Amino acid sequence: MTGPGVENINPRSILSRMKPYTPGKPIWEVQREFGLTSVTKLASNENPLGPSPLALEAIQTYLSDIHRYPDAETVNLREAIAEKRRFSPEQVLVTNGGDELITLLSETYLEPGDEVIVPSPTFSEYEFGANLLGASIISVPLGENYRYEVEAILEAVTERTKMLYICSPNNPTGTYMTKTDLHRLVKSLPSHVLVIFDGAYSHFVTADDYCDGLALVREGYPVVVLQTFSKIYGLAGIRVGYGIADAGILQRIRQVKEPFNVNTLAQVGAAAALKDDQHLEATRTNNVKVREELYTELRTLAIPFTPSMSNFVLVDLGTQAKSIYDNLMSRGVIVRYGGGWNLPNHVRISIGTYEENAVLVQALKEIMAVLA
Numbered sequence: 463m464t465g466p467g468v469e470n471i472n473p474r475s476i477l478s479r480m481k482p483y484t485p486g487k488p489i490w491e492v493q494r495e496f497g498l499t500s501v502t503k504l505a506s507n508e509n510p511l512g513p514s515p516l517a518l519e520a521i522q523t524y525l526s527d528i529h530r531y532p533d534a535e536t537v538n539l540r541e542a543i544a545e546k547r548r549f550s551p552e553q554v555l556v557t558n559g560g561d562e563l564i565t566l567l568s569e570t571y572l573e574p575g576d577e578v579i580v581p582s583p584t585f586s587e588y589e590f591g592a593n594l595l596g597a598s599i600i601s602v603p604l605g606e607n608y609r610y611e612v613e614a615i616l617e618a619v620t621e622r623t624k625m626l627y628i629c630s631p632n633n634p635t636g637t638y639m640t641k642t643d644l645h646r647l648v649k650s651l652p653s654h655v656l657v658i659f660d661g662a663y664s665h666f667v668t669a670d671d672y673c674d675g676l677a678l679v680r681e682g683y684p685v686v687v688l689q690t691f692s693k694i695y696g697l698a699g700i701r702v703g704y705g706i707a708d709a710g711i712l713q714r715i716r717q718v719k720e721p722f723n724v725n726t727l728a729q730v731g732a733a734a735a736l737k738d739d740q741h742l743e744a745t746r747t748n749n750v751k752v753r754e755e756l757y758t759e760l761r762t763l764a765i766p767f768t769p770s771m772s773n774f775v776l777v778d779l780g781t782q783a784k785s786i787y788d789n790l791m792s793r794g795v796i797v798r799y800g801g802g803w804n805l806p807n808h809v810r811i812s813i814g815t816y817e818e819n820a821v822l823v824q825a826l827k828e829i830m831a832v833l834a
C-alpha cells in the first residue's frame with residue numbers, strides 16, 4: 463500500500479524489470495503453512511551435517527566481543543585463506559557471502575551498454591548484478607545434457623563484453639567445465655573480458671578433469687574465483703564468501719565495498735572452518751554416498767536426472783513437476799522448483815543426510831504410485 467504523500471517518489475526504472483530472488487522456502491514457513499512438525503529441507507544446497515564444530519567453538523569464544531566493530535580488512539581470515547590456497551593476502555577479498563562479491567564486481571566493473579555473458583540456466587544472481595547496473599545479459603544456452611560449449615560462448619563475445627560467468631559445477635545442473643575447456647576458453651578471450659569463475663561447489667567435485675580456476679589466476683589471467691563458506695563449510699547463516707584474483711582487480715572492488723561488510727562472528731567462524739579438514743571430508747563422503755543412493759532410487763522410479771558433480775541433482779519430473787513439487791511440500795519435503803530457471807519440468811534436489819534422503823524418496827514413491 464502506497465500512501466498519497468509518497469507516490470511520486472520513483473525508484474530507478476530498471477527495478478520494474480527486476481524480479482526479486484526466490485530463496486528455498488524456510489523450514490518454519492512450511493511448518494506453519496501445512497501445520498507440520500517435521501520438515502526436510504533439500505532446497506538450498508546447505509550442508510546437511512551442520513556447521514563445522516570448530517567454527518561453532520570459535521564463534522562462541524567471540525560472542526562477548528560483538529560490541530566492537532569487525533575488522534574492516536578481515537586480516538586474519540584473509541591470511542588464513544591466502545595460506546590455505548597459496549596466494550598472497552592482497553589476492554583475497556572477503557565478502558558477505560559470495561552473493562555480495564557478485565554485486566560488488568558488478569558495481570565496480572559494469573556500466574550501461576556493457577555485455578555480460580551468462581551460460582544458462584545458471585545461478586540467478588549474475589543476472590541480478592548485471593541488471594542492477596544496466597548492463598545487458600547475453601544468455602548462451604548450455605549444450606546437450608547441460609554441458610558447457612566453449613565455441614558457443616566464444617561466439618557470443620563482442621567488443622562490449624565486459625564479464626563472463628562460468629559456474630562450475632553449475633547451479634542448477636551440476637555439470638562442470640572440463641579443465642581443458644576452461645583453459646582453452648580463458649586463453650581465447652580478448653583481454654577486456656573479466657571471467658568470474660564461480661566455484662561455490664568446487665569442493666564437492668571428484669572428476670579428475672576438473673579445474674577450480676585458481677591456476678588461471680596464478681598464471682595472471684583476468685579471472686576472479688568466487689568461493690563461499692555457505693556450502694561445504696556449513697556456514698550459510700552467517701554469510702561469508704571470498705574472491706581470489708589479481709590484487710589490482712580486487713583493489714578496485716575495495717573502493718566500492720562497505721567498510722564492515724563481514725561481521726566478526728563470520729570472520730572467526732570461517733577462519734576456524736578452514737582448518738576443519740575432518741568436517742570437510744565427512745561432508746564430501748556423505749555427499750558421494752547419498753547422491754549415489756538418490757541416483758539408484760531415481761533409476762528404480764524411472765525418473766531421469768542429470769549426473770551431478772555437486773551437492774544437488776537436477777531431476778526431470780516431466781509435465782507434472784510443479785504438482786509433484788507442491789505435493790512434496792505439503793508432505794514437508796522442500797525441494798527447489800525449476801520454473802525460475804525456465805526448467806518447468808524439473809526440480810533441483812539438494813543432497814541431505816541418508817535419513818533425509820530416505821524421507822524424500824519415500825514421499826516421491828508415494829506420489830509417483832498415485833500418478834502411475
Ligand SMILES: Cc1ncc(COP(=O)(O)O)c(C=O)c1O
Nearest residue numbers: 559560561585633662690692703
Ligand atoms: C553458484 C552459486 N554461487 C554463489 C552462491 C552464493 O552463496 P553465498 O552468498 O551464500 O556465499 C550460491 C548460493 O547458492 C550459488 O549457488
